[in-house]
Amino acid sequence: MDFAAMTALALGRAFEKGEADPRDATEDFLARAQEQDPDRRIYVSLLEARARAEAGAASARAKRGLRRHALDGVPISWKDLYDVAATAGGSLALKTRVPERDAEVLARATRMGAVALGKTTMTELAFSGLGINPKFGTPANPHDRKIERAPGGSSAGAGVSVAAGLAAAAIGTDTGGSVRIPAAWNGLVGLKTTAGRLPLTGTVPLSPTFDTVGPLARNVEDAAALLALLEGRSARPVAPFDLSRAVFWLPEGGIAWENCEPQIVSALDAAIRRLVKAGVRIAEHPLPELDEIHALAWDPAASRLVADAYAQWGSMLSANEELIYRPVFERVMAGEKLKAGDLVRADLKRKEISTRYAAVTAGVDAVLMPTVAIAPPPIAELEPGGEAYGRANRMALRNTTIGNQLGACAITLPCGQDDNGLPIGLMLQGAPHTEEKILSLALAVENLLA
Template structure:
């Protein structure tokens, strides 16, 4: 599949045009059932025409001028409706302005192809949507698998090669999980890295943004564009200075599938052989965070319930995905005293993880399992709830502690389904994380080529 940076190079050399890129993307999008809630066909074609003229005149707005990308339907695009994946918002007013990150990409000449599908109100890690359909990845397995959520359509748009990159949001794992299930790279930023202006909220303390792409290098380039930077300032770190802490307690979890564990350990051995320092030990702050969530509940659920209670309990509640509605209702009994305790513990654990890692990156599986079969989850709500919780259980740790994370494909299981490794850093250390992941990507790619 063509990457963002490769496409930019082809534009620079005159080997393609924005007209051609957008036309091909629209054709592919029409064949990707349920990936998009809305396609911006006419405006994308017009934007491509203008971009093609700029390239012919030698005045492109940036190296990415004319490259199409996909937008999760949780971000405002001026003149379109933000549905948040819910039919309860089909009569919501049209956005009168672009979300700030959309405006930044537009200023670079990038073209929003359309709004991608998602779990209703972004409140599920599995990606099913009974209202707009559930997107399907291009997987070499007979049984249909879940796409991961909530940013299902954005991940599938990249996985199927419709676009080279897409935007998602992440509150409990909504970028990292679908990236893992679909064998692409997903970067969840620290909450303060991008403006959330024009992004439909779910849990404001935890809501964050980030890109999907085929490579870490593409994510770094898109990250710079999303922040309005002229070019990426992040360079690959020195691999021999890189310290990685693999949480052995997580690897000992009985629910961890063998291929997920095996592929993570193989990746670590490759990086160790190339000079990285790899430590295996239990991380106390991770264990304490898991215990906190299990004992007191999920902070994101408390905030989501507060935001959506009127819809859930009002006349529109019956129109919601019953599984999302039930999960939201489960948070209504969590009282203010428990919430205060969670917030205090969160602050303490954020400081503790930074001390404990001491400059190292945390390494865990992104998800304990490969993408599960869809049919049983559609038929059994109790199974759906249990699998959803297992799916999000590792990414929720980084979300609660506001850790930026990069989900990187690590291989496949015997059936050919993707596995993934999650690299995370303490809050605000996004640049160091991305630089380290750039260095690791180069090493892993070279090892794959040699192998």
């Protein structure tokens, strides 16, 4: 049985029927990781003893008919900001940090029977959308065998672990796109949950205002099952939305499409034509709130994200400057100059824009956008930092950050490839706390595009 080619739910069903054993699947993934990732650019560490013990317990439960969840026994990777064993958040300055207990969502998943395979690499302190981390190693996007390209971040190893067949699914976080960007660039489904839906207890923080927990998966049904797992509840089947009743807002002009690469535009155009043919109603109008929230998010004098990051890590970075990747150091330390009055005004403005956006889009099921406006650039062009890094980072994060700033939930799913075989993502952005609806919509779209 080719475990690496199976979805997480398919693995779970095989365990349920006695057609496969969680121990064999776990050993297979561990062996693949040892062979394909010898320099630990994808996995910071493999939790081999723990994974084998959890797989053995899952095997015993399956034989007695006592499985706890549809994903009981399924091997999953965890971003290196979830507390378990040593947890460094991608930073050498935190490399000796050993937490007292597992992160809450990881503990929930463990209680439901999931197998924790290992900790995946990430952008330092989760502060970038590119996935570049010269200090720990940057995993190469597996979709280009000739040029090592950026994996997307900050959940870099998370995306590559699934796309390369080294985990059945992965758990990342999303503060400005850190689940959706690596999912889009690795041909996966990535779910950005509403802030507060899943607990952040036991995670290395970047911005308590915007940090969210989310899964990266092979398909929408897996993403839904992973959401249930992280909530500590049984997975319920997702029913695809009736697309003949769906209404999507397609922002006309504006920031979502500005400087978007032509092949990405073509892929989304083709996907939208198929949606229209299936009966979807498309409202194609300007949505100026997207441009307003974008401008606010990137205002260097009023960034709540930068302020949060500096409050968390400014002192640590000042004391360990030589250990910190320069682009991350500069972004965090920019928070030192921010003023409280400007931040409060920005918070009030963000709330006002979000309220208007919610009212304007109340009559549609989701807003459609390209997940990322650019294809993953070569790693070698980005690692030195500087202008090329800053420009690519901003373009990678541009569309996804909008959802975090608006408090929305969102999902990305594959909708094609460019001429280099690099995946292209389509994003559906929904209202806060409508994850079940956005998953239902995404499943219908996934079925149509497949």
